[in-house]
Amino acid sequence: xxxxxxxxxxxxxxxxxxxxxxxxxxxxxxxxxxxxxxxxxxxxxxxxxxxxxxxxxxxxxxxxxxxxxxxxxxxxxxxxxxxxxxxxxxxxxxxxxxxxxxxxxxxxxxxxxxxxxxxxxxxxxxxxxxxxxxxxxxxxxxxxxxxxxxxxxxxxxxxxxxxxxxxxxxxxxxxxxxxxxxxxxxxxxxxxxxxxxxxxxxxxxxxxxxxxxxxxxxxxxxxxxxxxxxxxxxxxxxxxxxxxxxxxxxxxxxxxxxxxxxxxxxxxxxxxxxxxxxxxxxxxxxxxxxxxxxxxxxxxxxxxxxxxxxxxxxxxxxxxxxxxxxxxxxxxxxxxxxxxxxxxxxxxxxxxxxxxxxxxxxxxxxxxxxxxxxxxxxxxxxxxxxxxxxxxxxxxxxxxxxxxxxxxxxxxx
Amino acid sequence: xxxxxxxxxxxxxxxxxxxxxxxxxxxxxxxxxxxxxxxxxxxxxxxxxxxxxxxxxxxxxxxxxxxxxxxxxxxxxxxxxxxxxxxxxxxxxxxxxxxxxxxxxxxxxxxxxxxxxxxxxxxxxxxxxxxxxxxxxxxxxxxxxxxxxxxxxxxxxxxxxxxxxxxxxxxxxxxxxxxxxxxxxxxxxxxxxxxxxxxxxxxxxxxxxxxxxxxxxxxxxxxxxxxxxxxxxxxxxxxxxxxxxxxxxxxxxxxxxxxxxxxxxxxxxxxxxxxxxxxxxxxxxxxxxxxxxxxxxxxxxxxxxxxxxxxxxxxxxxxxxxxxxxxxxxxxxxxxxxxxxxxxxxxxxxxxxxxxxxxxxxxxxxxxxxxxxxxxxxxxxxxxxxxxxxxxxxxxxxxxxxxxxxxxxxxxx
Numbered sequence: 093x094x095x096x097x098x099x100x101x102x103x104x105x106x107x108x109x110x111x112x113x114x115x116x117x118x119x120x121x122x123x124x125x126x127x128x129x130x131x132x133x134x135x136x137x138x139x140x141x142x143x144x145x146x147x148x149x150x151x152x153x154x155x156x157x158x159x160x161x162x163x164x165x166x167x168x169x170x171x172x173x174x175x176x177x178x179x180x181x182x183x184x185x186x187x188x189x190x191x192x193x194x195x196x197x198x199x200x201x202x203x204x205x206x207x208x209x210x211x212x213x214x215x216x217x218x219x220x221x222x223x224x225x226x227x228x229x230x231x232x233x234x235x236x237x238x239x240x241x242x243x244x245x246x247x248x249x250x251x252x253x254x255x256x257x258x259x260x261x262x263x264x265x266x267x268x269x270x271x272x273x274x275x276x277x278x279x280x281x282x283x284x285x286x287x288x289x290x291x292x293x294x295x296x297x298x299x300x301x302x303x304x305x306x307x308x309x310x311x312x313x314x315x316x317x318x319x320x321x322x323x324x325x326x327x328x329x330x331x332x333x334x335x336x337x338x339x340x341x342x343x344x345x346x347x348x349x350x351x352x353x354x355x356x357x358x359x360x361x362x363x364x365x366x367x368x369x370x371x372x373x374x375x376x377x378x379x380x381x382x383x384x385x386x387x388x389x390x391x392x393x394x395x396x397x398x399x400x401x402x403x404x405x406x407x408x409x410x411x412x413x414x415x416x417x418x419x420x421x422x423x424x425x426x427x428x429x430x431x432x433x434x435x436x437x438x439x440x441x442x443x444x445x446x447x448x449x450x451x452x453x454x455x456x457x458x459x460x461x462x463x464x465x466x467x468x469x470x471x472x473x474x475x476x477x478x479x480x481x482x483x484x485x486x487x488x489x490x491x492x493x494x495x496x497x498x499x500x501x502x503x504x505x
Numbered sequence: 506x507x508x509x510x511x512x513x514x515x516x517x518x519x520x521x522x523x524x525x526x527x528x529x530x531x532x533x534x535x536x537x538x539x540x541x542x543x544x545x546x547x548x549x550x551x552x553x554x555x556x557x558x559x560x561x562x563x564x565x566x567x568x569x570x571x572x573x574x575x576x577x578x579x580x581x582x583x584x585x586x587x588x589x590x591x592x593x594x595x596x597x598x599x600x601x602x603x604x605x606x607x608x609x610x611x612x613x614x615x616x617x618x619x620x621x622x623x624x625x626x627x628x629x630x631x632x633x634x635x636x637x638x639x640x641x642x643x644x645x646x647x648x649x650x651x652x653x654x655x656x657x658x659x660x661x662x663x664x665x666x667x668x669x670x671x672x673x674x675x676x677x678x679x680x681x682x683x684x685x686x687x688x689x690x691x692x693x694x695x696x697x698x699x700x701x702x703x704x705x706x707x708x709x710x711x712x713x714x715x716x717x718x719x720x721x722x723x724x725x726x727x728x729x730x731x732x733x734x735x736x737x738x739x740x741x742x743x744x745x746x747x748x749x750x751x752x753x754x755x756x757x758x759x760x761x762x763x764x765x766x767x768x769x770x771x772x773x774x775x776x777x778x779x780x781x782x783x784x785x786x787x788x789x790x791x792x793x794x795x796x797x798x799x800x801x802x803x804x805x806x807x808x809x810x811x812x813x814x815x816x817x818x819x820x821x822x823x824x825x826x827x828x829x830x831x832x833x834x835x836x837x838x839x840x841x842x843x844x845x846x847x848x849x850x851x852x853x854x855x856x857x858x859x860x861x862x863x864x865x866x867x868x869x870x871x872x873x874x875x876x877x878x879x880x881x882x883x884x885x886x887x888x889x890x891x892x893x894x895x896x897x898x899x900x901x902x903x904x905x906x907x908x909x910x911x912x913x914x915x916x917x918x
Contacts, residue, residue: 093687093689093719093720093721093780094631094632094635094689094690094720094721094722094780095631095632095634095635095780095781096630096631096632096780096781096783096785096788097629097630097631097632097633097788098632098781100783100788100791103791103795110794133575135574135575136572136574137572137574138572139568139569139570139571139572140568140569140572142569145565145566145568145569148561148565148803149561149562149565149566152558152561152562152565153558153562155552155553155558155766155767156552156553156555156558157552158552159549159550159551159552159553159763159766160766161548161549161550161765161766162546162548162765162766163766205618205797205798205800205801206797206798208796208797208798209796209797209798212795212796212797213796216510216653217509217510218507218508218509218510219507219508219509219510219511220510221508222507222508233795233796236795237795237796240629240792240795274506276506276507277507306506307506307507308506308507309507346798350572352574352575352798353568353572353573353574353575353576353801353802354568354801354802354803355798355799355800355801367506367507367508367509368508368509368511370509370513372509375509375510375513378513378516379653381523382516382625382646382649382650382653383621383622383625383626383646383650384618384619384621384622384625385618385619385621385622385759385765385768386768387618387768388618388766388767388768388801388804389766389767390561390767390803390804391801391803391804
């Protein structure tokens with residue numbers, strides 16, 4: 093008789109976005125005519141760059157003329173080299189710590205179908221006993237994947253939480269070495285989901301130094317790096333000196349290049365991240381060769397085209413457009429006496445309503461009264477209670493409408 | 506300090522096809538002019554059906570006009586319904602056990618990027634203590650993924666092996682209930698990789714009955730179902746009565762539709778597979794929602810097009826072509842006094858050379874003397890020792906050339 097993996101029983105009740113989807117469906121059944129504004133999930137609303145779709149189409153036609161079979165399980169060299177040469181090298185040369193920044197080589201880059209898969213599956217590299225540390229609030233995938241691996245109890249109480257609070261500007265410091273257990277696997281996301289706020293170079297350096305001291309590994313989720321324009325904010329953790337000894341970086345084409353429906357991402361595991369005498373890079377190579385036959389060839393060709401001048405320009409324009417919406421939402425909410433914080437570095441606005449409410453109360457109020465979907469802050473962790481996240485990936489017209497409705501909501505409240 | 510997942514230390518030295526690739530590279534460095542014939546890995550050499558590429562291109566253009574964001578993590582309904590209506594329903598209506606065959610519904614179908622990923626990751630559903638049973642020889646992914654999960658010791662000795670031998674026609678019976686421990690998770694592949702030989706309805710029924718009796722779960726890898734033409738051989742395990750209570754089926758577009766480079770597959774988990782009081786279908790839904798954002802939209806549209814009359818016809822033509830090569834290779838080897846067995850049901854020929862050699866000796870001989878790549882039987886398990894697998898997915902011209910060279914090899918030997 094086979095039993096189930098009992099770690100499933102430790103999982104939270106339902107995945108946050110599933111619960112939102114259920115509430116949305118129920119609302120639409122009751123109000124089929126409602127003009128619902130979805131500022132919930134961070135899904136892109138602009139098209140992928142034309143040059144990427146053209147490359148996809150070319151690759152498709154090429155497959156008809158001359159069949160392409162299995163690709164490498166860790167991705168094609170052409171895409172790995174584009175990421176190294178066109179993304180990391182320019183970043184390093186313009187980086188704040190010019191002499192120490194690390195530019196990965198192509199054998200350190202792994203192509204995947206999403207930063208979600210990578211951040212969820214990378215835990216497979218580590219011992220089951222490892223202590224995990226996450227920010228609170230946090231993208232639920234980091235904790236749920238570790239719960240499935242047996243590292244968390246049913247309430248997830250035994251993770252180390254680095255609280256993102258108004259007091260620390262939502263960029264927490266590493267755990268105190270004296271008072272807290274050692275964090276073995278540290279998940280950081282910058283710009284941060286859900287707050288939209290990024291780690292400064294100095295704030296991130298504290299985490300790298302902590303990981304160096306404690307031989308921890310940082311899984312750095314850089315899915316929102318395309319939106320960073322402030323030169324004092326690192327886009328890559330490898331801009332911080334010695335990060336290549338402790339950090340795995342997950343990058344993505346989803347948000348910057350509107351690839352959410354196309355599915356392509358990468359992670360970097362430097363050869364110099366050695367634990368238990370083994371190279372994590374080599375272990376991940378083994379893991380990928382057992383569990384994957386790589387990413388679709390036309391999709392990798394589409395991703396490669398993002399590194400052409402036309403592709404880069406399109407990403408920049410898309411990012412500007414989303415960030416303009418974020419800025420408008422941020423100012424608009426401020427004017428309506430919502431509590432907003434520092435300027436976001438990603439298209440999310442993290443805020444509190446003028447009337448104190450729990451996150452799900454606020455979610456329900458927004459849905460019922462303003463027909464707006466947002467994401468309850470408490471769904472991202474205890475410290476998110478009372479907050480809500482608006483996604484500025486929505487269409488500009490939806491942002492405008494939402495602000496009008498929110499101004500009326502406030503008058504009613 | 507973080508340690509690695511020590512299960513990596515249990516893994517076999519290197520993944521079979523990686524080792525072959527290394528030997529191939531070394532050979533080509535020594536003999537850059539050699540006309541190497543690759544009858545090794547089962548990679549398709551025909552193009553995907555034109556109708557699929559046309560759908561891919563249409564989907565790409567559609568994404569430019571009206572952005573498609575995240576898809577469902579378990580796949581789009583349009584593809585799930587095509588699989589249910591166009592694949593399973595006709596199968597059931599023409600099945601051997603007409604009254605009992607099971608046609609899955611769309612909520613039982615999960616779209617993925619490959620049967621490799623599915624067969625490797627499905628073990629996450631089960632308790633770590635589960636005993637696994639595999640055929641020997643076997644596709645290495647089943648055992649390697651379980652070794653990574655901590656279910657196998659370094660020599661993989663503690664799996665239950667169902668030996669595929671000449672005596673049992675390479676279709677073994679389930680373990681003896683009296684003499685062997687209970688097999689909790691059973692991996693079956695039919696037509697079988699590497700032997701190319703399929704389970705008959707009766708042979709498969711014995712396994713389903715065993716699983717029913719012992720509350721085991723069968724993971725049935727049907728990646729080669731497109732090549733089955735003999736009506737006495739089931740394409741799907743759900744043609745066997747009550748299989749929907751014990752079996753997960755992994756299907757794939759890779760081999761039949763030459764999708765190896767496009768990446769799309771599915772698995773079926775019937776709602777009626779309940780273990781420890783939980784529906785495995787619901788658990789896999791949770792697993793997918795945590796670890797994946799689904800398969801690329803244009804790829805799912807390409808897969809959907811395979812169910813049009815044009816797509817079905819193309820798959821049939823491709824399958825005929827590969828099977829004609831397999832038949833030619835099978836007869837040719839027989840004429841050259843190689844030991845071949847019953848007619849294969851997939852484009853693989855499993856055989857022994859006229860001169861007794863170990864599998865790797867035979868591999869090296871074929872590479873050095875005939876410039877042919879084949880796959881050593883022992884790489885698939887102990888019972889594969891002495892055998893070699895030729896893949897008939899190679900181009901027909903390569904099959905012809907290989908037979909000429911093999912006839913000369915034999916004369917020399």
